[in-house]
């Protein structure tokens with residue numbers, strides 16, 4: 001008998017057809033009413049879940065008695081209670097690697113657009129304000145040769161560091177749980193404590209996963225350690241930064257600017273950040289290119305299919321549940 005799969009987000013027609021070759025597929029349909037109600041109603045029958053952007057833990061999955069695998073279409077897995085899934089023997093898979101370069105591109109776009117005020121001056125031009133040559137109050141700051149601080153030197157952090165070092169001649173500093181000697185050799189990257197990195201870097205790029213340890217890693221004290229001329233970029237997760245403290249720091253000129261792709265609450269349709277010309281605000285698009293989102297969907301599909309057919313999936317977050 002075919003197993004049943006429930007998609008909890010972002011599954012296009014092609015993916016639905018591929019899944020249907022091996023499984024019964026349930027896709028909540030907003031035209032048929034509340035999708036949360038449809039999701040909850042289907043849960044007791046379901047062997048596999050696929051999607052992203054939904055909190056799944058003890059409370060949400062209590063009735064999912066047959067659940068064997070959750071396949072997330074994301075690299076980050078802070079939405080899932082890994083301990084609970086593991087306790088229940090439910091496999092959790094994610095989509096690392098395939099989004100590394102596009103997410104690093106976005107990180108660098110935020111560095112560039114914050115430094116050179118791209119979004120702000122685009123709006124200025126389109127508003128018809130360009131009547132004479134731009135003067136110092138609208139000047140940006142250089143990127144080339146400035147010091148780049150990477151907080152959390154994983155794959156994406158390393159890809160940003162390469163862009164900075166090889167493309168922009170930037171000295172690289174990094175902080176995190178472990179020393180990366182290969183990168184120190186390759187890029188001349190230097191390890192620092194977080195406080196020291198904040199004090200020295202011209203651009204501070206946050207690329208750490210969200211966990212209890214990194215929640216509000218950057219607050220008023222940390223922003224106060226940064227140079228007044230420095231720019232903070234967050235492409236990791238919103239709650240790593242205490243947003244009210246950042247808003248205050250941007251408002252007071254404690255730091256020069258911020259490039260943000262993520263927020264404490266998402267989606268974000270209203271925020272004091274939107275009134276600040278020194279904040280570039282993007283709608284969580286780190287991996288949002290056609291090619292990368294396709295690659296993530298393909299990988300999540302493979303992970304789900306393997307797990308449900310009894311083959312070890314490629315990207316197990318909790319390998320201890322796999323008894324195969």
Ligand code: 8YV
Nearest residue numbers: 052053073074075076286287
């Ligand atoms: C996801 C991301 O697409 O992979 C991640 O962890 O942040 C993005 O690439 C996003 O989380 C989907 O909601």
